[in-house]
Amino acid sequence: MSKVTIIGATGNVGTFAAYAVSVDPHVHEILLYGREGREAFLKGLAQDFADSFAARGTNIRVTWTTSLKDVAGSDIVVITAGTPRGPGQNRLDLALGNARIIAPMARTIGTIAPDTKIIMVTNPVDVMTCVALKYSGLKPNQVFGLGTHLDSMRLKSLIASYFKVHVSEVHTRIIGEHGDSMVPLWSATTIGGIKISNLPAFAHLPVQDFIQSVKTSGEQIIKNKGSTVYGPGEAIATLVKTILGDENRILTVSAYVKSEVHGIGGVCIGVPARINKNGAFPVTIRIDESEVIAYRESVEKIRATIHQIIGELENDKDIGPAAPKRQKKTRV
Ligand SMILES: NC(=O)C1=CN([C@@H]2O[C@H](COP(=O)(O)OP(=O)(O)OC[C@H]3O[C@@H](n4cnc5c(N)ncnc54)[C@H](O)[C@@H]3O)[C@@H](O)[C@H]2O)C=CC1
Numbered sequence: 514m515s516k517v518t519i520i521g522a523t524g525n526v527g528t529f530a531a532y533a534v535s536v537d538p539h540v541h542e543i544l545l546y547g548r549e550g551r552e553a554f555l556k557g558l559a560q561d562f563a564d565s566f567a568a569r570g571t572n573i574r575v576t577w578t579t580s581l582k583d584v585a586g587s588d589i590v591v592i593t594a595g596t597p598r599g600p601g602q603n604r605l606d607l608a609l610g611n612a613r614i615i616a617p618m619a620r621t622i623g624t625i626a627p628d629t630k631i632i633m634v635t636n637p638v639d640v641m642t643c644v645a646l647k648y649s650g651l652k653p654n655q656v657f658g659l660g661t662h663l664d665s666m667r668l669k670s671l672i673a674s675y676f677k678v679h680v681s682e683v684h685t686r687i688i689g690e691h692g693d694s695m696v697p698l699w700s701a702t703t704i705g706g707i708k709i710s711n712l713p714a715f716a717h718l719p720v721q722d723f724i725q726s727v728k729t730s731g732e733q734i735i736k737n738k739g740s741t742v743y744g745p746g747e748a749i750a751t752l753v754k755t756i757l758g759d760e761n762r763i764l765t766v767s768a769y770v771k772s773e774v775h776g777i778g779g780v781c782i783g784v785p786a787r788i789n790k791n792g793a794f795p796v797t798i799r800i801d802e803s804e805v806i807a808y809r810e811s812v813e814k815i816r817a818t819i820h821q822i823i824g825e826l827e828n829d830k831d832i833g834p835a836a837p838k839r840q841k842k843t844r845v
């Protein structure tokens with residue numbers, strides 16, 4: 514019996530993520546959390562979902578709340594609460610405002626649901642994952658973010674259509690920041706199991722156009738339709754399924770990296786991680802020299818932002834210091 518809570522359920526991403534997660538047979542209860550004042554919307558959403566589950570023939574309990582106390586007993590808490598960027602804004606512009614929302618929430622979740630896994634979605638996701646990790650006091654494997662998984666899916670889709678192959682034939686990864694300094698790993702990109710650089714057509718691949726397209730994808734979608742919804746919602750559902758199914762799939766999420774990528778780490782950032790019922794465990798990898806340089810830059814960029822944001826939070830009398838760590842070690 515698995516309970517998944519969506520925090521930010523009245524928002525664009527939260528609403529669809531809740532629906533996407535409901536398809537997973539491991540999920541038995543979905544709790545929709547929203548702010549006080551949003552009770553009517555939450556009630557209506559729960560009723561609408563219940564109708565759709567009945568029509569689909571699935572037996573999922575859907576509940577709603579405006580009290581974080583009800584998050585107790587959740588196997589997974591997906592956090593999409595906070596401000597999205599508008600046209601012309603950078604994700605990092607949201608850092609302090611969203612950190613002020615996430616830090617107290619994470620503190621409460623860490624206290625009342627100490628065994629849960631937190632999937633962070635709120636942007637800038639690498640920074641928010643670090644904030645949630647510090648303020649929840651949960652173990653690093655329990656707190657991770659959507660990170661560059663969605664970017665990796667965007668690149669996969671572009672490569673698949675260029676080579677006219679099924680998307681499942683393409684494996685690729687983008688690591689680093691979910692933002693401008695993201696690092697595509699061509700060294701880890703294969704088509705039909707063959708390293709992409711061993712395919713003669715790779716020489717003609719519009720690599721820079723592809724990277725630019727992935728980097729600006731969120732911005733373009735926001736400009737055209739207001740928000741990105743279905744990409745992130747499905748990506749969240751994949752993470753939920755991977756955890757609850759104890760699948761041990763390797764997905765590129767924003768996880769706390771100690772030194773798994775060429776000894777570089779100390780932040781939460783996009784990295785390939787093995788994901789199972791205990792959470793996310795970064796995989797130790799070796800990548801090309803140019804990729805190492807770009808990844809180091811991305812890590813330093815996130816480190817500087819986190820340092821600044823945590824400093825601001827700790828000096829804020831309404832928020833204060835981060836939680837002490839609850840436990841030291843987890844078995845992988
Ligand atoms: N990591 C990723 O790949 C993606 C991240 N995002 C991020 O997810 C977040 C949500 O995006 P949308 O759903 O489009 O925004 P939205 O504005 O539609 O929804 C935001 C939700 O947060 C809630 N909220 C806002 N302030 C709050 C507060 N102080 N306390 C509690 N709840 C609060 C709202 O009530 C609403 O439910 C944004 O930060 C966005 O940038 C969105 C898409 C992909």
Ligand SMILES: O=C([O-])CC(=O)C(=O)O
Nearest residue numbers: 598604636663731732741
């Ligand atoms: O671009 C945004 O602000 C939303 C997001 O992170 C994405 O869709 O990649």
